[in-house]
Amino acid sequence: MSNPYVPILVLMGVAAVLALGGVGASAIIGPKRYNRAKLEGYECGIDPTPHAVGGGRFPIKYYLVAMTFIIFDIEVVFMYPWAVAFGELALFGVVAMMTFLVLITVPFVYEWRRGGFEWD
Amino acid sequence: MPGLTLVPTQVAVATGADFSNDTWWIVAIKAVGVVVFLLTSVLVAIWFERKVVARMQIRPGPNVHGPFGLLQSLADAMKLLLKEDINVKAADKVLYLLAPMISVFASLLIFAVIPLGPEVSIFGVVTPLQLTDFPVSVLYILAAASFGVYGIVLGGWASGSTYPLLGGVRSTAQVISYELAMGLSLVSVFILAGSMSTSQIVASQEQIWWFLPLLPAFVIYFISMVGEVNRLPFDLPEAEGELVSGFMTEYSSMKFAWFFLAEYINMLNVSAIATTLFFGGWRAPFGLHLINDGMFNEGWWPLLWFLAKLWTFMFLFVWIRGTLLRFRYDQFMKFGWKILIPAALVWIVMVAAVQSVRQFTDIDLQTLLIALGVVAVVAIGLSFLIPEKKAPPATEGEPEEFDAFAGGYPVPPLPGQTLPPSPRRRARLAEETEQRTATAVLTAEADASTTDQPSDGEEEEPRG
Numbered sequence: 335m336s337n338p339y340v341p342i343l344v345l346m347g348v349a350a351v352l353a354l355g356g357v358g359a360s361a362i363i364g365p366k367r368y369n370r371a372k373l374e375g376y377e378c379g380i381d382p383t384p385h386a387v388g389g390g391r392f393p394i395k396y397y398l399v400a401m402t403f404i405i406f407d408i409e410v411v412f413m414y415p416w417a418v419a420f421g422e423l424a425l426f427g428v429v430a431m432m433t434f435l436v437l438i439t440v441p442f443v444y445e446w447r448r449g450g451f452e453w454d
Numbered sequence: 455m456p457g458l459t460l461v462p463t464q465v466a467v468a469t470g471a472d473f474s475n476d477t478w479w480i481v482a483i484k485a486v487g488v489v490v491f492l493l494t495s496v497l498v499a500i501w502f503e504r505k506v507v508a509r510m511q512i513r514p515g516p517n518v519h520g521p522f523g524l525l526q527s528l529a530d531a532m533k534l535l536l537k538e539d540i541n542v543k544a545a546d547k548v549l550y551l552l553a554p555m556i557s558v559f560a561s562l563l564i565f566a567v568i569p570l571g572p573e574v575s576i577f578g579v580v581t582p583l584q585l586t587d588f589p590v591s592v593l594y595i596l597a598a599a600s601f602g603v604y605g606i607v608l609g610g611w612a613s614g615s616t617y618p619l620l621g622g623v624r625s626t627a628q629v630i631s632y633e634l635a636m637g638l639s640l641v642s643v644f645i646l647a648g649s650m651s652t653s654q655i656v657a658s659q660e661q662i663w664w665f666l667p668l669l670p671a672f673v674i675y676f677i678s679m680v681g682e683v684n685r686l687p688f689d690l691p692e693a694e695g696e697l698v699s700g701f702m703t704e705y706s707s708m709k710f711a712w713f714f715l716a717e718y719i720n721m722l723n724v725s726a727i728a729t730t731l732f733f734g735g736w737r738a739p740f741g742l743h744l745i746n747d748g749m750f751n752e753g754w755w756p757l758l759w760f761l762a763k764l765w766t767f768m769f770l771f772v773w774i775r776g777t778l779l780r781f782r783y784d785q786f787m788k789f790g791w792k793i794l795i796p797a798a799l800v801w802i803v804m805v806a807a808v809q810s811v812r813q814f815t816d817i818d819l820q821t822l823l824i825a826l827g828v829v830a831v832v833a834i835g836l837s838f839l840i841p842e843k844k845a846p847p848a849t850e851g852e853p854e855e856f857d858a859f860a861g862g863y864p865v866p867p868l869p870g871q872t873l874p875p876s877p878r879r880r881a882r883l884a885e886e887t888e889q890r891t892a893t894a895v896l897t898a899e900a901d902a903s904t905t906d907q908p909s910d911g912e913e914e915e916p917r918g
Contacts, residue, residue, distance in 0.1 A: 338473065341586035342566055342594075345485040349562035352489060353555040353712065360708030361539045373543040375615030376703050396623045399787070403630040406795070410637040413802070414593060417644035420806075421813060428810045435803065442796075451791040453784035 398450060409438045471569065471582035471653035480576060484585045488565045496718040500527040502765075503772045510776040534711040542704045544614030553612060554705065554712035557605030561719035563598040567591040568726045569653045571736045571756035583736075583757060584653060591652040592644070595727060596637060599682070603629050605716065610701035621700025624690055624783070631790040632681035632688075638798035639674040642805040643731050656735035665732035670801045672732045674794055679724040681790065683717065685771055687778040690786060725767030729760060736760040 374381070416423060416431050423430075445451065476484075501516060501524055508515025516523030541550065571583030588594070603626055610622015644650055646668065647658040655664075665672040681688040692700035702713045729735060736756030737743065743751045750759075781789070811822055858864050858873060867873050 336474075338586045338588040341476075341481045341485060342563070344481050345488060345563060345566045345585060346559075348485050348489050349559045350555075352562070353559045356535075356558075356708045356712060357539075357551065357555060360535050360537070360711075363535060364537055364539045364707055367538060372540055375542055375544050375613065376698065377616060378698075392619060392623045396627050399627045399631060402791075403634065406634050407630075407637070410634060410641070411593075413638075413641050414644060414650065417641045418648060418650050420645045420809060421648060425810060425814050428806055428814075431806065432803065435799065439799070446792070451788065453787050 395453060402445065402450065405441070406438070409434075469654070470649070470651045470657060471573070471584055471587050473582065473586060475579055475581050477579065480579055480581055481585070483576065484581075485566075488585055489562055492562060492565060492719050492722060493715075495722055496715055497527045497531070498524075499718050499722065499768060500530070502768065503775070506769065506772045507776050510773075531711060535708055537707040539707040539709070542613060542615070545704065546612040546614065549608045549612035550704075551709075553605050553609030554709040554716075555605075556608065557602055557716035558712040558719070560598050560602035560605065561716040561723060563601075564595050564723040565726065567594060567652050568730055569656050569735050570760050571754065572752060574754055582653065587651050587653045589649070589651050592640060592650045592655075592727075592731070595652075595723075596633070599720075599723070600630075600633065602716065602720065605713070606701050609705065609713065613701070613704035615704050617698045617703045618701045621692060621697045621703070624697070625684060625701060628684065628688065628690060628786070628790075629682055631787060632678040632794070635674055635678040635790060635794035635798050636682060638795065638802060639671045639678065640731065641802050642668050642671045645805055645809055652730050652735075655731055656737065659734040659737060663732065663734040663737070668732070668805070670797070671805075672728075674798050674801070675728060675732065678790075678794060679728060680771070680774065681786075683720045683724055685721065686775040687781050688786060689780060690783055721768065721771055722764065725764050725771070728767055729763040733763050739763075 412434070413431065416427055420427065504526070505515040505523070516526035519525040519529050541547065566585040567587055569582065569584040569587070573580050573582050575581075606629070607622045607626045610618045610620075610625070613619070643655065643664050646664060647655045649655060649658065684690075684692070692702065697703075702710055705713060736751075736759055738750040738755070738759050739762075749755070808822065808826070811817055812819060817825075858867065
């Protein structure tokens with residue numbers, strides 16, 4: 335194989351067939367016995383809370399975590415090419431990356447001090 | 455270079471696996487082989503986990519179906535296949551169906567770039583025991599792992615129920631937080647190996663496995679990989695006492711089985727990544743490669759070493775599960791963001807500093823290590839000179855009255871704090887003392903001569 339990504343596509347095909355096939359098989363083989371209570375959401379026996387239907391709400395903290403993640407994930411991914419080409423980029427690369435690290439650490443410390451990582 | 459040759463000074467980027475001989479049917483065999491390998495491994499892993507946990511709790515574990523209960527998980531899988539496929543009413547139909555499939559699909563992809571062994575001969579074709587490899591394999595692994603999060607968050611959201619929603623967002627926050635620490639811990643491996651291709655990273659570990667020089671990075675990776683796959687002590691998304699089953703609550707039959715399967719495949723995945731990046735991949739342990747001209751590093755032998763290392767990690771997972779308790783969520787997030795990530799950043803700076811001194815200056819490793827040791831000793835010595843922060847003097851005397859309802863909900867008193875008597879009790883106390891004084895006065899009036907009456911008016915508190 336000349337293109338190394340072709341086997342990935344083949345594996346994706348096999349995985350997709352398995353994923354679809356399993357769910358499909360159980361839908362065909364499994365019994366069908368209608369019961370209204372079975373189709374309700376599970377909430378320890380009581381009627382489901384209405385607001386959960388169609389969205390539902392959850393604490394804003396999770397959004398904060400997601401936003402912080404995006405910032406730092408870019409940092410991480412940006413470090414990979416530098417790490418791989420560490421030898422070729424030589425001292426210039428090290429100095430540049432350390433500057434970048436300092437620049438990204440400042441907001442990290444800022445968010446820490448402002449309580450961005452406090453849960454509650 | 456005299457002295458230590460811990461790590462090759464000039465990292466010659468090792469040549470990776472050569473896939474030029476692969477034909478289409480070799481690729482097909484390997485792709486199906488990867489999936490079959492993962493499915494059978496999961497069946498064994500479930501049995502293995504149940505058996506080991508059972509032994510840790512001094513009970514036999516599954517022992518009915520097949521020899522040593524080996525067919526137990528197969529029986530469970532068949533049962534799940536034959537169960538009714540329920541689609542809950544409030545669910546978003548398409549995403550609800552899609553979520554378990556995404557989970558299992560993403561988890562199956564990672565093993566494509568894991569080298570199970572060096573070149574072997576399959577039906578006369580010499581080919582590496584690895585589906586494929588490219589210069590950014592590890593990035594592909596991280597991408598596939600991140601893709602798996604979609605299954606969790608969509609499954610939790612699309613169920614249209616409260617517990618799955620909370621479990622889903624919790625799980626997502628957890629996985630993405632720990633993915634950062636995981637990604638940072640891998641950077642130092644790339645610096646030393648000079649590559650992100652898995653087969654080249656394995657090839658670069660010919661002299662020493664990276665977990666030894668990069669022990670802190672490995673520790674960070676190990677902790678975050680447990681957090682990444684939602685296993686105890688980090689299994690908060692499905693904390694049974696709080697969230698029933700987390701994002702899987704509304705799933706049944708094969709859809710539930712897919713989530714379950716994906717969780718175990720992910721365990722295998724992160725173990726395989728740890729093996730490949732830190733433990734030399736398929737390389738023979740304990741200097742076995744010196745025997746018989748490297749016999750144990752050729753042919754099908756390396757598959758054995760790879761599996762041994764993989765299952766050591768699986769055992770560690772089970773061991774941790776059998777030993778540790780679940781974290782509290784705020785502690786867990788604090789640990790990830792405030793300890794693991796800063797530690798990983800500091801470690802990267804240290805590795806970069808040491809590597810640049812080694813590669814871009816004439817100082818050899820021995821001098822460098824001695825210099826680092828001197829610096830460390832001086833730093834530790836100085837840290838003793840810093841006066842310890844004195845604990846604030848314990849407040850003696852009258853124990854403060856403690857307001858149990860200050861935070862809006864009742865909390866028990868800590869040692870040193872005493873609860874004020876409750877309003878009801880206060881009323882009763884007043885009543886009792888009133889009665890007592892009354893009777894005391896009466897008895898004192900009645901027989902003033904007898905003095906051996908117990909006079910315990912205010913000391914005796916009603917207990918209860």
